[in-house]
Every structure is written in structure tokens, then in C-alpha cells.
Amino acid sequence: MIYSLPHKVMIQEVGPRDGLQIEAKILSLSEKLELIESLMDAGLREIEVGSFVNPRAVPQMADSEDLIRLLPDRPGVNYRALWLNDKGLARAIGSGRIAVDGKLQITASNAFTLRNFKKTLDEAVTAMPEWISMYQEAGIKTWALGVQAAFGCNFEGDVRPADVVALIARVELLMNESGNQLKHLRLADTMGWANPIQVKRLVGLVRERWPNLKIRLHLHDTRGLAIANALAGMELGVDEFDAAIGGLGGCPFAGNPGSAGNICTEDLVFLCNEIGVETGIDLDKLITSAALAERLVERPLPGKLAKSRGLQHMRH
Amino acid sequence: MIYSLPHKVMIQEVGPRDGLQIEAKILSLSEKLELIESLMDAGLREIEVGSFVNPRAVPQMADSEDLIRLLPDRPGVNYRALWLNDKGLARAIGSGRIAVDGKLQITASNAFTLRNFKKTLDEAVTAMPEWISMYQEAGIKTWALGVQAAFGCNFEGDVRPADVVALIARVELLMNESGNQLKHLRLADTMGWANPIQVKRLVGLVRERWPNLKIRLHLHDTRGLAIANALAGMELGVDEFDAAIGGLGGCPFAGNPGSAGNICTEDLVFLCNEIGVETGIDLDKLITSAALAERLVERPLPGKLAKSRGLQHMRH
Numbered sequence: 001m002i003y004s005l006p007h008k009v010m011i012q013e014v015g016p017r018d019g020l021q022i023e024a025k026i027l028s029l030s031e032k033l034e035l036i037e038s039l040m041d042a043g044l045r046e047i048e049v050g051s052f053v054n055p056r057a058v059p060q061m062a063d064s065e066d067l068i069r070l071l072p073d074r075p076g077v078n079y080r081a082l083w084l085n086d087k088g089l090a091r092a093i094g095s096g097r098i099a100v101d102g103k104l105q106i107t108a109s110n111a112f113t114l115r116n117f118k119k120t121l122d123e124a125v126t127a128m129p130e131w132i133s134m135y136q137e138a139g140i141k142t143w144a145l146g147v148q149a150a151f152g153c154n155f156e157g158d159v160r161p162a163d164v165v166a167l168i169a170r171v172e173l174l175m176n177e178s179g180n181q182l183k184h185l186r187l188a189d190t191m192g193w194a195n196p197i198q199v200k201r202l203v204g205l206v207r208e209r210w211p212n213l214k215i216r217l218h219l220h221d222t223r224g225l226a227i228a229n230a231l232a233g234m235e236l237g238v239d240e241f242d243a244a245i246g247g248l249g250g251c252p253f254a255g256n257p258g259s260a261g262n263i264c265t266e267d268l269v270f271l272c273n274e275i276g277v278e279t280g281i282d283l284d285k286l287i288t289s290a291a292l293a294e295r296l297v298e299r300p301l302p303g304k305l306a307k308s309r310g311l312q313h314m315r316h
Numbered sequence: 317m318i319y320s321l322p323h324k325v326m327i328q329e330v331g332p333r334d335g336l337q338i339e340a341k342i343l344s345l346s347e348k349l350e351l352i353e354s355l356m357d358a359g360l361r362e363i364e365v366g367s368f369v370n371p372r373a374v375p376q377m378a379d380s381e382d383l384i385r386l387l388p389d390r391p392g393v394n395y396r397a398l399w400l401n402d403k404g405l406a407r408a409i410g411s412g413r414i415a416v417d418g419k420l421q422i423t424a425s426n427a428f429t430l431r432n433f434k435k436t437l438d439e440a441v442t443a444m445p446e447w448i449s450m451y452q453e454a455g456i457k458t459w460a461l462g463v464q465a466a467f468g469c470n471f472e473g474d475v476r477p478a479d480v481v482a483l484i485a486r487v488e489l490l491m492n493e494s495g496n497q498l499k500h501l502r503l504a505d506t507m508g509w510a511n512p513i514q515v516k517r518l519v520g521l522v523r524e525r526w527p528n529l530k531i532r533l534h535l536h537d538t539r540g541l542a543i544a545n546a547l548a549g550m551e552l553g554v555d556e557f558d559a560a561i562g563g564l565g566g567c568p569f570a571g572n573p574g575s576a577g578n579i580c581t582e583d584l585v586f587l588c589n590e591i592g593v594e595t596g597i598d599l600d601k602l603i604t605s606a607a608l609a610e611r612l613v614e615r616p617l618p619g620k621l622a623k624s625r626g627l628q629h630m631r632h
Contacts, residue, residue, distance in 0.1 A: 157631045193627060195590035196547055223627070224583035224620030225590070228544040231512055251624065258623040267540035274511035274541070300616070304540030307574040308567065311509060311539070315473045 006239035008278040011265060012046035012216075013039050015293060017082060019248025019262055021051070021060050023297045031296050032067050038292050039245060040074055042285035044265075048080040048242075049098075052088035068095045086134050093138060102135040102142035102180070104128055106171060107190075108164050109153035125167070128174045136178070144184035145171055146218075150202065152193020159193070161202040165209060184214045186242075189229065191251055192222020192259070196232035203236045216240035219263040221302065222251045226263035227271055234277065243268045246290040246301030264303035266290050270310055283310055322555035324594040327581060328362035328532075329355050331609060333398060335564025335578055337367070337376050339613045347612050348383050354608050355561060356390055358601035360581075364396040364558075365414075368404035384411045402450050409454060418451040418458035418496070420444055422487060423506075424480050425469035441483070444490045452494070460500035461487055462534075466518065468509020475509070477518040481525060500530045502558075505545065507567060508538020508575070512548035519552045532556035535579040537618065538567045542579035543587055550593060559584045561602070562609040562617030580619035582606050586626055599626055 016036055020027060027035075032049075039047055049071065050064030064081065071079055078099040083089045092098045106128070107113045110121040117124060132142045145168065152159050164187075172182045187202065203215060217233045219226040219241070230241060242262065249261025266286045272279045283305075290306035332352055336343060343351075348365075355363055365387065366380030380397065387395055394415040399405045408414045422444070423429045426437040433440060448458045461484065468475050480503075488498045503518065519531060533549045535542040535557070546557060558578065565577025582602045588595045599621075606622035 152627070154630050192624065195587065197591045221620060222624045223586055224543055224580065225587060227540055228547050228587070231544050231547075260620045260623065264540065270539055271511065271541060271544070275513045302618070302620070304537060304576045304618070307576065308508065308538045311468070314470050 004237070005234050005275065005277055006237055008280070009234065009239045009241060009272060010046065011044065011268065011279055011281065012048065012080065012240070012242050013044040013245060013265060014048040014218075014242045014262060015039070015244035015246070015248040015265065017048040017050055017061070017080075018242070019244035019246075020297070021058050022250045022261070023060060023248075025296075025298050026060055027296055029063055029067055029070060032063075033070055035245070035289070035292060035296060036071065038285075038289040040077055042289050043279075043281040045076050045280070046078050046080060048082070051082035052091040053082065053084055065091065065095060068097045071097060089134060089138065100138075100140060101144050102132075102140040103144035103146060103184075104131055104142060104171060104175075105146045105148065106167060107148040107153075108159050108167055109149040109156035111155035112149055112153050115155055121167075125170050125174070128171055129178065132175065132178045132180060142175055142178070142180040143182065144186070145175075145182055146186040146188060148188045148190045149193075150187040151189045151198055152191065154191045161198065161205050164202055165205050168206070169209070182210070182213065184216070185210075186216040186218055188218035189220050190218075192220040192226075194219065194229045195225055196228045199229045199232040200236055203233055203238060207236065214240065216242065218242040220249070220251065221247060221260040221263050224260070227267060230263060230268055231271065231275075241268060245286070245303075246293040246306065247303040248293060248297070248301060260302040264290075264301075264305070266305045267303050270305045274311075283312055320553070321550050321591065321593055322553055324596070325550065325555045325557060325588060326362065327360065327584060327595055327597065328364065328396065328556070328558045329360040329561060329581055330364040330534075330558045330578060331355070331560035331562070331564040331581065333364040333366055333377070333396075334558070335560035335562075336613070337374050338566045338577070339376060339564075341612075341614050342376055343612055345379055345383055345386060348379075349386055351561075351605070351608060351612060352387065354601075354605040356393055358605050359595075359597040361392055361596070362394050362396060364398070367398035368407040369398065369400055381407065381411060384413045387413060405450060405454065416454075416456060417460050418448075418456040419460035419462060419500075420447050420458060420487060420491075421462045421464065422483060423464040423469075424475050424483055425465040425472035427471035428465055428469050431471055437483075441486050441490070444487055445494065448491065448494045448496060458491055458494070458496040459498065460502070461498055462502040462504060464504045464506045465509075466503040467505045467514055468507065470507045477514065477521050480518055481521050484522070485525075498526070498529065500532070501526070502532040502534055504534035505536050506534075508536040508542075510535065510545045511541055512544045515545045515548040516552055519549055519554060523552065530556065532558065534558040536565070536567065537563060537576040537579050540576070543583060546579060546584055547587065547591075557584060561619075562606040562622065563619040564609060564613070564617060576618040580617075580621070582621045583619050586621045590627075599628055
């Protein structure tokens with residue numbers, strides 16, 4: 001198979017949820033709204049805005065329901081959220097403002113699954129039909145799968161691409177048994193273990209086995225390789241990415257409090273611009289959003305482009 | 317031509333010169349020595365330690381001669397320095413401690429050359445035989461060329477790969493006319509304009525025309541693409557890089573004072589480790605050097621790896 005760079009990529013902005021959730025400073029509702037509006041003004045159309053989880057576990061997300069109620073209606077914009085159980089799903093549906101997909105989540109690490117979800121990876125796979133039923137009861141088809149720690153895990157160590165493929169196949173089988181089809185796969189480098197060659201190996205194996213599966217990469221810049229990893233994905237045709245404005249986020253696992261967070265939206269958009277891949281995003285406005293994010297969280301963010309202002313005004 | 321990743325790369329550490337020169341805090345001689353010793357302990361063998369230029373123009377480098385006198389003798393280590401005229405060259409030779417190569421420097425931008433050297437690019441090329449004679453009088457063969465702004469320029473805008481190739485060819489002709497051979501080419505992304513596709517285009521053109529020329533990349537992370545650019549170079553077989561510990565350095569041009577600096581040595585070594593390219597450098601010790609650099613310059617440095625401590629202790 002020969003792949004080439006995609007003509008266009010879709011970038012989902014995860015800063016207001018995945019990015020902000022680790023921030024010590026709790027943003028007010030109006031601050032969160034200001035950030036989300038600024039991101040939409042820059043052209044972002046898929047925005048993760050909050051999570052329906054235990055507010056005590058993630059204080060920054062305690063006001064998600066209030067925030068979602070206040071979000072403006074913008075044509076073409078989908079607001080996204082996280083849920084981890086049936087109550088969370090019910091709250092997401094109940095909000096009436098969240099684009100609810102039938103998505104499953106699994107972590108490609110037994111050690112991480114044991115630690116965070118108090119079950120083995122096998123038990124987590126075995127529990128998938130409950131999730132599928134939960135969606136079914138809400139009238140939602142299950143068609144998406146997210147694989148966390150798909151490139152390595154602070155608790156498990158290296159994660160082999162072949163094992164990830166086998167895990168996806170197990171979940172797909174369970175989906176098929178209930179009449180659902182796997183159509184979308186999100187591979188997450190949750191703890192920043194990926195390198196560009198590994199991205200190509202895993203994406204290559206997945207595309208060989210599931211040529212029509214839509215793949216999204218969720219990358220973290222914990223060790224400085226996120227942009228190179230994104231490019232490796234694009235070189236195999238990947239055209240969906242999660243990213244966080246300013247590089248918001250972090251690695252709350254294994255005591256790396258100073259680590260960089262999610263791949264930085266404006267740095268990723270800059271890469272795309274330079275190599276001729278469309279994003280539909282206005283880089284000048286995005287740099288304004290990054291400055292706003294930095295002001296709101298009251299700490300320097302790791303993104304590079306906002307500090308150097310890009311090349312768009314220096315070309316003749 | 318098919319290229320593959322090199323088996324091993326040579327990384328020249330430029331932090332103590334190119335990196336430190338923009339720092340507001342002037343380091344003492346003992347601080348500079350401590351940093352250089354730490355870098356050698358980590359395994360770096362080519363280290364740019366100072367410059368023989370006007371001390372008023374670059375206060376941080378005013379003590380280069382004293383520093384060089386105090387450097388320890390380490391087998392296999394080459395100390396490197398910068399000079400910009402015959403006086404600087406004489407001082408470098410006179411120090412008796414600097415590895416002096418017959419290297420020419422040109423900037424692939426007429427606007428930059430006019431601004432910084434008060435001559436046109438044509439005049440700068442025409443002056444090359446004076447440099448060659450200068451080396452000849454010192455008994456040194458001219459065999460290396462450095463091209464600054466080889467990927468773009470804040471004052472000129474985009475720089476076309478074909479124009480860079482033509483510029484190299486003009487200088488090579490002048491070298492040949494005086495009985496010298498071009499054997500080493502350093503392509504510098506002085507102002508952080510390069511992207512991975514452009515790196516492949518320029519390196520590809522150069523390798524097509526000069527298959528035996530040794531190529532080094534000097535990359536800046538001004539806009540976050542340095543690691544992806546380095547990988548693009550390695551994918552075309554480039555096996556020499558400049559890098560600065562902690563990502564020291566900056567972009568003193570065009571008013572981007574907060575910009576990231578040179579490609580970060582430890583992030584580059586981490587990339588190499590992960591993709592199976594040898595560097596001969598101990599990553600743990602290098603992280604210690606990065607912490608030292610940050611302490612000495614008294615500001616956070618942009619490198620990512622030193623904050624997350626790598627993966628070397630999390631593998632099972």
C-alpha cells in the first residue's frame with residue numbers, strides 16, 4: 001500500500017476538557033466560554049468542552065452542565081464531552097447539546113486498567129457488551145473505539161503494535177455480535193510513549209487489516225515527539241487529530257507534573273499549513289486563542305508557534 | 317535513490333556558544349566549564365565552546381579565550397569555535413585548543429546579507445576567494461561550507477531549494493579554482509523556517525548533485541518543527557546534527573524574543589534512541605546537563621524530555 005499526505009485534516013480541539021482538567025487554576029464559566037468562542041472563531045468545528053464524571057474527581061469539570069447550557073449555537077460546530085458510565089451518558093444525552101457517539105474505550109495496558117479501573121484488561125474487554133447495550137438502550141449505534149495507551153504505558157512499559165491490533169479485533173468481534181460495525185478508531189498516546197516509526201507500524205498494521213477504518217490520533221508531547229508523530233500519521237494517510245490550544249494538558253500519571261501536554265493545536269496547524277495540508281483554521285486567530293489560554297491558566301504553555309508568531313506575515 | 321535511517325548520528329553540541337550567546341545572564345568561567353564538563357561526561361565529543369568575535373557585540377563570549385585556556389584535555393573531544401574574519405581565525409589558531417577547519421560561511425538571503433554584513437549576496441560570494449586565501453596562508457585546506465538561512469529568512473521570506481543548490485555550486489566552483497574540494501555542507505535553518513517536506517526537498521537535491529558530500533543540519537525549533545525536520549533529514553540519510561542542551565538559544569532576529577532556540581540535544585537523542593539510531597550519548601547524564609543548563613541561565617528552557625525524564629527507567 002502506498003499512502004500520501006491527506007489533502008485536508010480534521011482537528012478536534014480538546015483543550016477545554018482534556019487540556020484544562022489538570023490545571024490547578026479553576027476557570028470561571030465566563031472564562032471557559034470565552035476560550036471556546038475564541039476557538040470557534042479560529043475555525044475549530046469539533047470541540048471537547050467538558051466531562052460528565054464525578055465532580056469531586058475532576059473539580060475543573062464540575063460545572064460542565066452549566067457550561068454546556070450556556071454554549072452558543074454555531075452552525076457546523078459539534079460540542080463533545082467525556083463520560084465513563086451510564087450516568088454520565090444519560091447526563092450527556094440529557095444536556096441536549098452534546099454530539100453523542102456510540103464510542104467504546106479500552107486501555108491497551110493491563111497494569112493501567114488494573115490501577116485505574118480496578119479490573120484486568122480481559123475483564124474490561126468482557127464488559128464491552130454492557131456498554132454496547134447501554135448505547136443500544138439509548139437508541140445509539142456503537143461504531144467507534146478509543147484505545148488508550150496504544151503506544152506504551154508508564155505502568156506496563158512498551159505496548160506492542162500487534163497486541164493493539166489483537167485487542168481491537170476482540171472488541172470488533174463483540175461489536176459485530178451485537179450487530180454493530182467498527183467504523184472509527186482513536187489511537188491515543190496517553191502517556192507520551194509514541195515515536196514516529198512506531199506510529200507508522202501501528203497505523204500501518206491497522207490499515208492493512210481494516211482498510212476502510214477511519215483513524216484518529218490523540219498525541220501527547222510529553223517527550224517532544226508529538227509533531228513528528230502527527231506527521232508520521234499523516235504520511236500514512238491519517239486525517240483526524242485531537243489537539244489542545246497552547247499545548248494545554250499534561251501527564252497526570254507517574255509523577256511528571258512539569259511534562260508537556262497534548263499536541264499543540266497551533267503548532268499542528270502550522271505544520272499542516274507548511275506542508276500543504278488544509279485544516280480550515282485561521283492561524284492568526286488561533287494564536288490569539290493560545291495567548292488567551294495562557295492568560296486564563298496563568299502559566300506559560302509549551303506551544304512554540306504562539307511565541308514566534310508563525311511565518312504568515314513574513315512571506316513576500 | 318533510496319535512503320534509510322543512518323545507523324548512527326554525530327551530534328555537535330552548540331549550547332555553550334550558539335545557545336548561550338543570547339542569554340541575558342552572563343555565566344562565569346567556572347559555570348561555563350561546569351556545563352561543558354557535564355556535556356562531555358554525557359558523551360558529547362564535538363562541542364562549540366566560544367567565539368572569537370568582537371566582545372562588545374557578544375558580551376557572553378567575551379571570555380572565550382580564558383575559557384578555552386581552562387578547558388580540560390579529553391581524548392576524542394574536539395572543541396569548536398566561531399570566527400568571522402582573519403583576526404578571529406588567528407585567535408582560534410593561536411589558542412592551540414580549537415579544532416580549526418577551513419570552513420566558509422554564506423547566507424542564502426540577499427536581504428539578510430545586506431542587513432548583517434553590509435554587502436549583497438553576490439558580493440559575499442565574490443569575497444569567498446579572500447577567505448580561501450586566508451585559510452591557505454594558515455596552511456589550512458578549505459573543505460567545508462555553511463549555508464545560513466537555507467530554508468527561509470525573516471527578511472527575505474521563502475528561500476527556494478534550487479537557489480540554495482545554485483549558491484552552493486557557485487561557492488564550490490571558487491573552491492575548485494583554488495584547488496580545494498567541497499566535502500562538508502552545513503545547512504542551517506537559522507530563523508526556523510524549515511518544514512519536513514522542504515528539508516527532504518533540499519537535502520534530496522543536494523544529495524542528487526553531490527552524492528558524496530557530508531551533510532549536517534543545524535535546526536532551530538522556533539516554530540516547533542525541529543524534531544520533525546531532524547527526522548526528515550535522517551530519513552534521507554543525514555547523520556550529523558547541531559543541537560543545544562535544553563534547547564538553549566533563541567531567534568535574535570525580527571523581534572521574537574520568546575521564541576524557542578536550537579533543536580534540543582536531549583530531545584533529539586531521545587528521538588534517536590526510540591527509532592534505533594545510535595548517538596553514543598548517555599541520556600540520563602544528558603538530562604542532568606539540561607537541568608544544570610536551566611539552573612545556570614536562570615530561566616525555564618524549552619526542552620521537553622528533561623521535564624518528563626524519558627522512558628529509560630519505565631521499560632520492563
